[in-house]
Amino acid sequence: MTSYVQDFEQGDKEHKDLLGGKGANLAEMTRLGLPVPPGFTITTEACRELMRTGAVPPSLRVEVTQALRRLEDAVGRHLGDATDPLLVSVRSGAKFSMPGMMETVLNIGLNDASVHGLAALSGDERFAWDSYRRLLQMFGKTVLDIDGARFESAIDRAKTAKGVTADVDLDAADMHALVDEFKEIVRAGSGRDFPQDPREQMDLAIVAVLGSWNTDRARLYRRKERIPDDLGTAVNIVTMVFGNLGPTSGTGVAFTRDPATGRTGDYGDYLPNAQGEDVVAGIRNTMSLADMGRLDPASYADLRAAMRRLETHYRDLCDVEFTVERGKLWMLQTRVGKRTASAAFRIAAALVDEHLITMDEALVRVTGEQLSQLMFPQFATDDDARAGRTLLTRGMAASPGAAVGRAVFDSATAQEWAERGEDVVLVRRETNPDDLGGMIAAVGILTARGGKTSHAAVVARGMGRTCVVGAEALDVDPAARTVTVRATPHPAEQDPQGRAESTDHVVHEGDVVAIDGSTGDVYLGAVPVVASPVTTYLEHGLDAALEQAGADEDTRSLVVAVDRLLRHADGARRLRVEANADTAVDARRARRLGAQGIGLCRTEHMFLGERRVLVERVVLATDDAERGHALDELLPLQRADFTDLLEVMDGLPTTIRLIDPPLHEFLPDLTELSVKVALAAERARHGGGEVDARDVTLLAAVQRMHEQNPMLGLRGVRLGLVVPGLFALQIRAVAEAVADRRVAGGDPRAEIMVPLVGSVQELRLVREEAEEIMADVGRARGLDLDLPVGGMIELPRAALTAGRIAEVADFFSFGTNDLTQTTWGFSRDDVEGAFFAEYTTLGVLAVSPFETIDQVGVGRLVRLATAEARAARPQITLGVCGEHGGDPESIRYFHEVGLDYVSCSPFRVPVARLEAGRAAVEGALAGSGSDVR
Ligand code: PEP
Ligand code: MG
Secondary structure (H helix, E strand, O other), X not given: OOOOEEEOOOOOOOOHHHHHHHHHHHHHHHHOOOOOOOEEEEOHHHHHHHHHHOOOOHHHHHHHHHXXXXXXXXXXXXXXXXOOEEOEEEEEEEOOOOOOOOOEEEEEOOXXXXXXHHHHHHOOHHHXXXXXXXXXXXXXXXXXXXXXXXXXXXXXXXXXHHOOOOHHHOOHHHHHHHXXXXXXXXXXXHOOOOOOOHHHHHHHHHHHHHHHHHOHHHHHHHHHHOOOOOOOEEEEEEEOOOOOOOOOOEEEEEEEEOOOOOOEXXXXXXXXXXXXXXXXXXXXXXXXXXXXXXXXXXXXXXXXHHHHHHHHHHOOOEEEEEEEEOOEEEEEEEEEOOOOHHHHHHHHHHHHHOOOOOHHHHHHOOOHHHHHHHOOOEEOOOHHHHHOOEEEEEOEEEEOOEEEEEEEOOHHHHHHHHHOOOOEEEEEOOOOHHHHHHHHHOOEEEEOOOOOOOHHHHHHHHHOOEEEEOOOOEEEEOOOOEEEEOOOOOHHHOOOOOOOOOOOEEEEOOOEEEEEOOOOEEEEOOOOEEOOHHHHHHHHOHHHHHHHXXXXXXXXXXXXXXXXXXXXXXXXXXXXXXXXXXXXXXXHHHHHOOOOOEEEEEOHHHHOHHHHHHHHHHHHOOOHHHHHHHHHHHHHHHHHHHHHHHHHOOXXXXXXXXXXXXXXXXXXXXXXXXXXXXXXXXXXXOOOOOOOHHHHHHHHHHHHHOOOOHHHOOOOHHHHHHOOOHHHHHHHHHHHHXXXXXXXXXXXXXXXXXXXXXXXXXXXXXXXXXXXXXXXHHHHHOOOOOOOEEEEEOOHHHHHOHHHHHHHOOEEEEOHHHHHHHHHOOOOOOHHHHHHHHHHHOOOOOOOOOOOOOHHHHHHHHHHHHHHHHHHOOOOEEEEOOHHHHOHHHHHHHHHHOOOEEEEOHHHHHHHHHHHHHHHHHHHHOOOOOOOO
């Protein structure tokens, strides 16, 4: 029989699949002897069963009974007992953290009888009735699906009736009255009474929490974070401890290092006399841990000891949620904490220096995506740039980066405007999980309330979105679509003389604002941005970056950490990293960023602009001589392109792909030309000039060459075999450029790549022609020219016959853009915008296969072709040059398949270097990596 329940004592941190992150870590803390309130975990298997069958497995009820009895025996109390009640929380917790996305119900076990028991036990009537009303409210909303606003307005009415503004001003009698009112709301909203039976409360809450895995917002979050839908959530049943039992109680969130900067030293927020989610929700402003230390030195000392224990054990930054109940510390949760990209690099390097992890482990702790975030530009900090900007206010730096966009005040508008191409900054008083859509759509997020652990901050950091929180001078009015920036302190803080006359500033929806997620600064208008110090390092080296950093220690330690980790990756990786670059300018940049060659130089741009007329002449030529003349004119131009490129890439492989797109792409558009000729004919009929004969011939050619499916038509190698002289021109230009460079004393390493090969015979014919041309140029220049010739594997047939094609290829480059297109039968120019969103919703696609290689389909072809090619020609070089060459997950796959290199856009080169290094060390470290997503 499958077991669906595990006590905390049974599990450990390795079983996140089954216990969820929270459950596994609660179990681990229990094992470590840290003060965890006793409890048990219902496994993700129960959730998966619920998703499969629509019902919880029948044996779950029995197992819960057994676990509950063990729990009751351990704590010596019974669930919902009238005099000495055990109360529990029912908490969601999936393998990967999904902050605020799923449900939790607290205070299960309270009813009309046990509320008196709780009052007697705690000696606090108000607390007991408040706890009961919280249960009714959470249970009503989460389990019985009643609109939460109905409870909120009842509280507001109670406060208004009493003439007070804060919840704390409601006394025991008020809370009792609210309990009665909430029960009415429950009855009216759900058609049933609130269940008085504690076990029934618990069972219903378990089903509701399991079901919260599949809410719309949870699904949306998972899509964004690429978390599979079929993992399911676990549910933790935890003995309640109370942070709202007076001034010696409280609740908080803490980190063992600063998750924003990576600086050492504990760090967090504490709220005295508060319960559970109050801190994360950012509703009240919190105190620092240092202040907590002054308030309650004993609990603070216990907390610090627990945190040090956790960091030593996990050997990484941990975050914790804790509660102090009348001076006793309880650890409610821990996990390896999320962090900003710069903190990730700094912490990894610092942990190496503290001898807590090895360099290999440090490399696995940082990701290519984090590196790419660090390459984003930042706001300029020089005096000129500073002079021209208007600082509106300052909040807390919650997630770094520089975001400039139009202010919007609600999630729907953010999404609407972003869809039409506007950059928007989402400005909210505070965010909640319903804002997720807008947060994804926005380039930046700005809130008036909440700390670095508020919902906005945590979610934005997770998404790598620029975010500033707690900008308290902001009065956000979503109804009026304005935010007022108070020029003076908040009225409560004003001095009597009042600097109150200074004017407030009103920002309207659509006004441009700029937020700096690294400093917390908020500006009005667009602010100029500069290269990030990490980009300076990548392009110009460590010294230049340190110079740019000046005395800023955080920046200095960041670039040093990036340098160390990237160098370690370079030393560890097996994959070479090359770049897709078509021009000398791109090639130079790629080389600076560490590219070890050019894996794809697309040559089609060399036929555009002024050269278009020459291509037209090639197409329109009626005999070989005419075509030959046009090609002769193209030759020196093309040769110069290649000479420039080979000069920049001296000593490194430079893979030049022969022309690929259908020729009509170089000719005028069929419709436009048809209209032009028709209008000219019409005018000519009325005596207004003549039709241009060349246009007529061109139109005939365009019509002749028109194709229904050009991407599957006359392109790639087919073009080279059908249009005489075209490939020959390019091959000759390459050979002559190589000769010129050699004569100039260079070390050109050109390679010739043939696109869209489907049959070995195609490649053989081009190869024979290439060998003749090379021999010819070699003879003329007195050189031995023997450039490698290879093929692109972009068609399923090429992959399936790779063993044969390899016989005539020195190398293969997998063109995974076309290979994805042709394997799926997806037109890559059409489908992504058309229906991929729906396909993701339907679960057909988890992610676009044009972004991340579809391992089971397209990837399988790559694997198969790799094996067959190596079997046929062991020395063959194999690489990839589709977009996937710069995608972290795909790079790991290509490493595992055994390719020799990846080629990607210049900007992705450092990302690919890092990921290729991680892939190489990851296998050896399996299981010890961080679980942060
Ligand atoms: C490919 O198909 O993956 C490729 C690199 O070629 P292109 O994108 O130019 O078709
Ligand atoms: Mg292609």
